[in-house]
Amino acid sequence: MNSALPHPPALDPQEIYERAEAEGERRLSMTLQDQAMTGFIAGVTVVFGIVALGVVEALVEPSLGAEVAKLAGALAFAIGLVFLIVGRTELFSENFFDPVAAAVKEGGAGAWARLARLWVTILVLNLVGGAVLLAVVSIDGALPDGAPQALVVAAEEIAAKTWVATLARSVLAGALVALLSYMLNAVDTVVARIIVAYMVGFLLALGPFDHVVVSALHLLFGVWASSAVGYADLGVNLALATVGNIAGGLLLITLTHTAQVQSERG
Numbered sequence: 404m405n406s407a408l409p410h411p412p413a414l415d416p417q418e419i420y421e422r423a424e425a426e427g428e429r430r431l432s433m434t435l436q437d438q439a440m441t442g443f444i445a446g447v448t449v450v451f452g453i454v455a456l457g458v459v460e461a462l463v464e465p466s467l468g469a470e471v472a473k474l475a476g477a478l479a480f481a482i483g484l485v486f487l488i489v490g491r492t493e494l495f496s497e498n499f500f501d502p503v504a505a506a507v508k509e510g511g512a513g514a515w516a517r518l519a520r521l522w523v524t525i526l527v528l529n530l531v532g533g534a535v536l537l538a539v540v541s542i543d544g545a546l547p548d549g550a551p552q553a554l555v556v557a558a559e560e561i562a563a564k565t566w567v568a569t570l571a572r573s574v575l576a577g578a579l580v581a582l583l584s585y586m587l588n589a590v591d592t593v594v595a596r597i598i599v600a601y602m603v604g605f606l607l608a609l610g611p612f613d614h615v616v617v618s619a620l621h622l623l624f625g626v627w628a629s630s631a632v633g634y635a636d637l638g639v640n641l642a643l644a645t646v647g648n649i650a651g652g653l654l655l656i657t658l659t660h661t662a663q664v665q666s667e668r669g
Contacts, residue, residue: 414589415595420504420664422588427505430498431517435524442525444615445492446532452483453542453554453620456608461549476553477608484604488587492614495526496577499652500584500660507661521656526615526645533620541627558625561611561618562636566643569613574649574655576612579603581652585660615644 408507411556414422433441459479464472487494500519539548583603590596607614619641625632 412549415658417664417667419588420660423501423504423585424508425505426588426608427501427503428509430493430502430521431509431514432507433521435520438524439528440520441492442495442528443532444490445487445494445525446534446620447536448486448490448492448530449483449494449617450533450536450540450620451486451528452545452604452608453617453624454550457554457557458510458547460529460553464549464553465522469500469581470596472553472610477526477605477611480608481601482603484607485600486602488583488596489593493525494580494614495522495529496580496614496616496648496652497584498522499581499649500657501588503653503657505660530619531617533616534623536625537620537624541624551624554624555629556631557611557630558621559629561613561621562625562632563639564613566639569643570647572610573613573615573644574651575610575617576607576614576644577648577651578608578655579612579652579654580614580648581653584655613640613644613647615641615648618644658668 421555430438456476456479460472460476463475467475487497498518502518502521506518541551561569580603581598586599586603587596590599606612607617619637622632622637626634626637
């Protein structure tokens with residue numbers, strides 16, 4: 404006799420989208436203080452992923468080479484995204500699916516105004532929270548030998564990309580994180596959420612694709628630790644990555660799923 408419990412059936416797109424609408428309504432109804440604290444904590448949390456990337460690359464590269472080190476660094480960075488998802492804090496581009504679905508359902512200028520406030524608040528506080536922890540890890544001796552140099556190299560590589568490449572990479576990052584939001588609504592257990600978050604975090608760092616917050620914090624570390632990266636590089640990347648993340652998250656993922664569900668609803 405087979406005593407194994409039956410697996411629950413996979414949700415269909417309509418059910419996933421309804422979950423997204425409910426979660427989006429929760430986020431849109433958050434107070435400004437709640438949004439600010441959520442964004443700040445997320446910024447702090449993602450720096451741990453950046454630090455893990457630098458530490459692991461520095462440890463692996465001397466013995467296994469730069470390419471293996473980058474792979475190991477991407478595997479380490481993904482832990483930071485798991486912290487974010489399990490801790491229920493939010494990066495800027497995580498709000499391209501659920502709150503948009505809720506705003507589409509509610510309609511009206513009020514919903515879109517609350518969505519705009521959510522985006523601005525989360526983005527600004529992501530950057531502020533990340534900068535605070537970066538200031539700590541930038542202190543001489545705070546990180547193991549080699550880790551600061553690995554993070555500087557990552558920042559210099561981001562800054563050296565052409566604007567077209569940066570924009571393309573940010574479109575991919577926006578689509579990837581919006582896809583994460585969609586998939587999180589399709590699973591029911593913490594273990595499943597961890598697996599999904601880890602896979603997306605790994606791919607995000609492996610690209611590396613330009614997530615506006617992650618890339619900006621990489622560059623900010625580079626500004627503080629290297630003369631080869633400047634605030635102009637940070638500003639250009641911030642602008643391009645914001646536009647690209649929104650385009651990728653909304654156009655490639657959110658609006659296509661919205662159109663799919665709306666057609667089924669008739």
